[in-house]
Amino acid sequence: MSRTAARRRRNPLLALLVLVTGWALVAAPTPLAHAGMHWTYDLEYASISGNELTDNGQTYRLEKLNAGGYPTISTEQARNGVHSLKASIPPSGYARSEVINALNVGMRTIDAYSFNVFVPSGHQPPRGAQWQIISQIWQTGCGSPPIAIDLQPNSDPLVYRVLLRNDTTGYRPTQAPKTLVKGNLPRNRWVQFAIEYNIHPTETGQADFKLYVDGQVVPTSFDHGDTIGYSRVEADCVYPVNDVVRIKNGLYRGGAQWEQTQTLYFDDMRFGDRIADVMI
Numbered sequence: 495m496s497r498t499a500a501r502r503r504r505n506p507l508l509a510l511l512v513l514v515t516g517w518a519l520v521a522a523p524t525p526l527a528h529a530g531m532h533w534t535y536d537l538e539y540a541s542i543s544g545n546e547l548t549d550n551g552q553t554y555r556l557e558k559l560n561a562g563g564y565p566t567i568s569t570e571q572a573r574n575g576v577h578s579l580k581a582s583i584p585p586s587g588y589a590r591s592e593v594i595n596a597l598n599v600g601m602r603t604i605d606a607y608s609f610n611v612f613v614p615s616g617h618q619p620p621r622g623a624q625w626q627i628i629s630q631i632w633q634t635g636c637g638s639p640p641i642a643i644d645l646q647p648n649s650d651p652l653v654y655r656v657l658l659r660n661d662t663t664g665y666r667p668t669q670a671p672k673t674l675v676k677g678n679l680p681r682n683r684w685v686q687f688a689i690e691y692n693i694h695p696t697e698t699g700q701a702d703f704k705l706y707v708d709g710q711v712v713p714t715s716f717d718h719g720d721t722i723g724y725s726r727v728e729a730d731c732v733y734p735v736n737d738v739v740r741i742k743n744g745l746y747r748g749g750a751q752w753e754q755t756q757t758l759y760f761d762d763m764r765f766g767d768r769i770a771d772v773m774i
Contacts, residue, residue: 532596534764537577540567547579547593555594557742561586565593565744565760571612573684573761578612581744582757592744596765599739601693601723604702605765608688608772609743612759613652613681620647626747628654628758631693632740633723635733637665639742640693640723641703645679652679656705656714660695660721674714675705684761690769693739695723709773741765 533552540549545556545564556564561584568580581591599605611628620626624647630639638659646653657671679685686708694701701722705712727735743760764772 532765532767534762536574536762537567537572537579538575540577540579542567555597557590557592557594557744559590560588562589562591562745565591568759571614571759571761573610573612578759578761579743579763580757580759582755583745583747583752584755585751585753587751588748590744590746592742592746593760594740594742595763596741599741599765601695601737601739602700604690604692605767606688606690606769606772607741607763607765608686608706608774609763610684610686610761610774611743612684612761613679614757614759615681616754617652617681617756617758618754619645619649619652620747620749622647622750624747624749624752626745626756628743628745629687630742630746631691632742633693633738634665634727634731634735636727636731637724638667638671640695640739641689641691642671643687646676652681653677654679658703658716658720658722660723661725662721665724665727672715672720674703674716675712677707677712686762686774688769688772691722693723695721695725697721704769706769706773 535549540547547554547556558564565579565581568578569576572578583589583591627642627644629643631641632639640659642657644655646655653676655676656674658674659671663669663671688706690704692702698719701720703716705714724735745756745758762774766772
């Protein structure tokens with residue numbers, strides 16, 4: 495008998511341990527998230543109670559305003575599985591139906607988030623003075639978000655815009671933002687947006703912004719001399735300039751009376767340290 499065979503005969507539990515361990519290494523499920531991911535939710539086992547949505551052990555705050563109700567869990571569309579988050583607003587004026595995906599996120603550091611959106615065939619763009627935001631990085635209640643993805647007015651086929659605001663552009667909605675990029679937003683299919691950013695209001699060369707759509711990098715007009723966000727507001731502002739931001743997705747619209755119901759679906763939303771953490 496060889497020495498190897500003898501060792502196996504003397505230690506029968508060792509062979510069993512190797513067999514079980516080897517099976518575990520092969521059969522163990524792939525981890526859901528990268529090490530740098532902070533959260534992910536796909537609505538498959540989500541629940542809503544009041545203004546709170548819970549999924550994958552995390553709780554997210556829902557927001558509504560005027561005719562807009564809280565977003566709901568829907569089976570009408572789904573990117574994966576059978577559920578998505580539905581934001582819908584009936585004919586009305588200024589209103590919102592949004593989820594806050596990340597609350598009190600620190601600034602001056604690189605973070606990333608992604609979401610998938612489904613635009614139904616009947617979805618109409620803003621007309622005239624109307625506006626509609628589908629995703630935003632929010633900083634202060636006094637004005638527009640430093641980063642927003644909105645729908646370009648009167649665009650058909652639909653066109654999305656990524657808008658940047660800072661101390662130079664001003665935070666008031668009446669002040670023009672810098673448009674970083676425009677692109678087609680097709681109806682009747684899921685589209686993924688993924689953003690890596692650094693909100694830095696004061697020092698040039700520190701802020702950063704990168705956009706990916708359906709996994710492909712999209713060139714933008716962001717310049718490393720640009721800042722992102724606000725370091726100050728005017729004296730008539732009743733809200734502070736926060737040193738943290740919020741990530742929001744949903745429907746936020748206004749500018750004039752809307753004559754039609756607007757509905758969007760969101761799925762597979764993620765927040766992490768880098769773009770690789772949030773790409774699906």
